[in-house]
Amino acid sequence: MHPRRSAQEVLLCDLCETVPLQSHCELCNINLCKACVGEHLSDTSKDHKVVPFLRRKATPNYPKCPDHADKQCEIYCEKCDIPVCSTCALFGKHKGHDVSNILEKLGAKTESLQKNLKELETRIYPRYEEMVSNVETEKAELERNYGKLTTDADKQGEILHREITAIVNQRKSAIAEMKTKHLDALNINTDEITQKMAELKQIMSDLKSILKSNDVSLTSTYKSRNSEFRTLPPKVRVTVPSLSAQKINKDQLNEMFGSLPPLSINTEHGDTMKSAEAVSSPPVKPLLDEPRVTATIDTRYYRLYSVSCLSEDQVWTCGENKTMKLLNLQSKLLTSIQTKSGYEPYDIAVTRDGDLVYTDEYKHTINLIKNKQIQTVITLQGWRPRYVCCTAANDLLVTMDSDDYKQYKVVRYSGSTEKQSIQFDDQGRPLYSSGGYAFHPSYSYKYSKYLSENKNLDICVADIRAVVVVNQSGKLRFRYTGHPSNTKQSFDPRGITTDSQSHILTADCGNHRIHILDQDGQFLRYIHCDLRCPYGLCVDIRDNLFVTECGTAKVKKIQYL
Known part of the structure; x- marks a missing residue:
């Protein structure tokens, strides 16, 4: 009570x-x-x-104005994106700024929170409940199957009688051990899912409290975690072994009794649920006939290589020095971080949690920056990390080449654990060309092989003279070597990214343009926009394209959809 x-x-x-x-x-x-x-x-x-x-x-529970103690913030400043009081809006530091009705802002945010809560209650949490139920069902099936397996072992033991009693006991012991490990794995899986469910309950409770409080500050500052929980936890799948038996031969009793295969516990990738909006009405965005530059950011690097979006108006960049810079659309430096080793970063990527990842080829490391603290999460032996991207499942995909530059591969990591290595096709031939610098008449470029994960989970790599696309399992889907009608200019792919329409965009550096392909590798059109040596690419959540120009050290924001 x-x-x-x-x-x-x-x-x-x-x-x-x-x-x-x-x-x-x-x-x-x-x-x-x-x-x-x-x-x-x-x-x-x-x-x-x-x-x-x-x-x-x-x-509404209006916040108090920090500059005028007797005033409440009942107006919303659009430019500064904060609630302000009437005095600040008319005479203070927000004078002349565009303002709006705070109740309208509150209403829109409240509606968003209500949608979040509804999705958690009606779609996401029930899927977690369903997963727990499925695991419990599988545990019951596991009990039955292992019971049958034990019975089979007993029957075989009765046939061989006293001469194989010792072997029977050995096999039953092995079965019991495998069963225990399987159950342990499923119990751990249940605990992980249950823990996530507890987090979801707490989030739903917090959202209800925020909605009930009608508090502008709490409502405005709430950060949705729905996208995190749309990616369901990994599911452990176990395979019950079978017992193979042969005719009795006293000289080969141990072999004839039947052997057990190695214990098999496989963890599948957790499915990523589409948002409620995506499920109800997937947006279709046609290509613009004339793409246009909407912002230009001067990074002040000597050479500029990579860009990765933190938000619609903030991007991380790295170039030809040891400093990584967070800049806004007005070229204002918001944050700068130097690499742990003092060497320049090879590439950067922003995780789904908003943290920064960078690769260090000289130290053979992959590093995570959280709250401005650098942590080395992976150290490679015999391989150099090159380009990196974050996947929908919050894994990392990394391109890397061997120390002798003769081999290249793509590796998937979950945290610091290697989950997948992609290097050869079905005939055992290398999927990717060996390393090496590509040259331009004015200056040389880094190794190619930027990469990106498409919405259909294909892995797209900008290789030398080609874009190589494999599916989620690493099977080759296609190679794109440039527009078929263009026979005079060599295709020179560098940066690569994908958008919400599953388009593949790659920077054709030497030809000063960007190719847009569909998910099956069909050429759609070029983006020119006065680009000079386009290099790194990324798109934000609204499908705005950010392009680095290596020589000018500028980032251009382009609307093309």
Whole structure:
């Protein structure tokens, strides 16, 4: 029972907490009894508005202005993206800025929170419940199958009788051990899912509290984690072995009894659920006939290589020095971080949590930057990390070449654990060309092989003179070697990225343009936009394209959809 409610659910005064409430102050958003009204009104620093409780309105809990103690922030500054008071808007530091009705902003944000809560309650959490139920069913099936396996072992033991008693016991012991390990793996899987469910319950509870509080500050600062939980936890799948037996031969009893295959516990990638909006109405964005540059960022590097979006108006960049820079669209430096080793980073990527990852070819490391602290998560032996991207499942894909530059591969990591290595096709031939520098008449470029994961989970690599695309399992889908009609200019792919329409975009550096392909490798059109040696590419959540120009050290933001 609520500590401030009796068995009859009597609501009490917020001040004395002992007497039933009668009134409500709409300014302060508190409930009052008759005796406490006078005490509350004695504070003459505010224009209190006390009304009967049943006539109260749903008054927003406006934040106080940090510059004017007697004012509340009842206006929203569009430029600064914060609530402000009327004095600040008319005469203070927000004078001349575009402002809007804060209640409209609150309404839009509240609607977004309600959608988040609805998705968690009706779509995401039930899928977790379903996963737990499926694991429990599989555990019961595991019990039955292992019971049958044990029975088969007993029957075989009866046939061979006393001469194979010792072998029977050995096999039963092995079966019991495998069963225990399988059950342990499933129990661990259940615990992981249950832990996620507990987190979801807490998030749903917090969202309900925010929605109930009508608090602008809490509502405005809430950061949705729905995208994190759309990626369902990994599912452990176990394979029950079978018992193979042969005819009795006393000289080969141990072999004839039947052997057990190695224990098999496979963990599948957790499915990524589409958002409720994507499920209900997948957006279709046609290509613009004339793409246009909407912003240009001057990074002040000597040579500029990579760019990765943190948001629609903030990008991380790296170039020909040891410093990685976070810049806004006005070229303002927001943050800069130097590599741990003092060498220049080879490539950068932003994770789904908003952290920065960079590769260091000289130290053979892959590093994570969280809260400006650098942590080395992977150290390679015999291989040099090159380009990196973050996948929809929050894995890392890394291109790397051997120390002797004769081999190249793509490796998938979950945390610091290698999950997949992609190097050869079905005939055992290398999928990717060996390393080496590509040259331009003015200056040399780094090794190629930028990479990106497409929405259909294909892995797209900008190789030397070709874009190589494999599916999620690493099987070759196609190679794109440039527009078929162009026989005079060599295709020179560098940066590569993909968008919400599963388009593949690659920078044709030497020819100063970008190729747009569909997900099956069919050429759609070029983007020119006065580009000079386009190099690194990325797209933001609204499919705006960011392009680095290596020589000018500028990033161009391009609208092409």
